Amino acid sequence: MSKALGRVLIIAGSDSGGGAGLQADIKTVTALGGYAATAVTAITVQNTLGVTGVHPIPLDIVEAQARAVLDDIGADALKTGMLGDAATVERVAQILDTTSAPAVIDPVMVAKGGAPLLAEDAISAVRDLLIPRAALLTPNAPEAQALTGLAVETLDDQFRAGEALLKLGARAVLMKGGHVAGETVVDILMTPDGETSFEGERVETRHTHGTGCTLASACAAGLAQGLPLEAAVAQAWAYVGEAIRQAPGFGAGHGPLDHAWPLRGLA
Numbered sequence: 001m002s003k004a005l006g007r008v009l010i011i012a013g014s015d016s017g018g019g020a021g022l023q024a025d026i027k028t029v030t031a032l033g034g035y036a037a038t039a040v041t042a043i044t045v046q047n048t049l050g051v052t053g054v055h056p057i058p059l060d061i062v063e064a065q066a067r068a069v070l071d072d073i074g075a076d077a078l079k080t081g082m083l084g085d086a087a088t089v090e091r092v093a094q095i096l097d098t099t100s101a102p103a104v105i106d107p108v109m110v111a112k113g114g115a116p117l118l119a120e121d122a123i124s125a126v127r128d129l130l131i132p133r134a135a136l137l138t139p140n141a142p143e144a145q146a147l148t149g150l151a152v153e154t155l156d157d158q159f160r161a162g163e164a165l166l167k168l169g170a171r172a173v174l175m176k177g178g179h180v181a182g183e184t185v186v187d188i189l190m191t192p193d194g195e196t197s198f199e200g201e202r203v204e205t206r207h208t209h210g211t212g213c214t215l216a217s218a219c220a221a222g223l224a225q226g227l228p229l230e231a232a233v234a235q236a237w238a239y240v241g242e243a244i245r246q247a248p249g250f251g252a253g254h255g256p257l258d259h260a261w262p263l264r265g266l267a
């Protein structure tokens with residue numbers, strides 16, 4: 001059965017290296033059979049070694065891009081990534097209020113190499129304005145820690161922080177386990193109705209640039225295609241896992257994934 005061509009509006013920053021940010025998002029949505037449109041929040045100068053420049057896009061232009069997409073093409077789901085500062089977070093919250101499409105909020109704070117992608121004083125804006133608007137929130141362990149004030153170093157901590165994030169108003173939380181030590185990586189989908197764990201072997205690799213962006217946009221693609229939340233997360237988890245295992249090994253630092261793996265053999 002062919003899948004619906006779900007439309008995803010991505011509100012995120014550009015990664016010149018193509019491994020993370022909106023480049024990862026567009027590739028992911030496309031590889032999963034969806035339609036990707038974008039509102040660019042910032043242009044970063046970035047490769048596998050790190051971020052050496054950030055050029056924020058003016059707020060009115062961020063909003064105008066989103067409006068241009070929503071008012072003409074439409075969106076079946078939204079996905080937010082790098083927002084940069086509190087003013088952009090506020091404006092994005094206003095945009096989310098103009099559509100009933102579900103929003104996947106990836107609370108991006110720091111790039112793999114350690115460069116900050118969100119101002120310190122914007123964390124409370126994410127907590128107060130975006131979490132209550134999230135159909136799905138996808139924090140990694142340090143992000144969950146920053147948003148809740150709780151330590152997130154173990155599986156138990158992941159559950160505790162997830163509960164706290166649900167209390168802050170997210171309709172669902174996917175607690176990612178990439179930064180939690182262990183032989184396996186456990187991502188936990190938590191909703192007020194219960195929990196589902198996704199556990200896989202930890203791949204010994206430095207090529208994990210953009211795993212979070214990829215997972216979140218894959219979730220948005222599934223929701224846009226009309227999948228129920230758990231099925232959308234299951235599809236996204238399987239997609240990012242294989243993309244990590246097939247990473248091409250580009251660059252001398254944290255290399256990108258193979259976003260195109262489902263397309264191999266089709267040409």
Ligand SMILES: Nc1ncnc2c1ncn2[C@@H]1O[C@H](COP(=O)(O)OP(=O)(O)OP(=O)(O)O)[C@@H](O)[C@H]1O
Pocket residue numbers: 020110111112139140141176177178179185186187200201202203204205208209210211212213214215237240241244
């Ligand atoms: N070494 C690994 N082996 C297998 N899966 C991994 C590994 N690292 C991360 N993942 C998976 O990748 C996804 C993203 O998890 P992670 O906690 O690394 O997010 P992130 O830090 O937000 O990523 P990024 O900042 O690079 O975008 C999760 O589904 C996680 O299970």
Ligand SMILES: Cc1ncc(CO)c(N)n1
Pocket residue numbers: 012013014015020021022044046081082108110111112117209210211212213
């Ligand atoms: C632009 C951008 N967004 C998100 C991330 C998080 O991986 C990144 N490294 N760069």
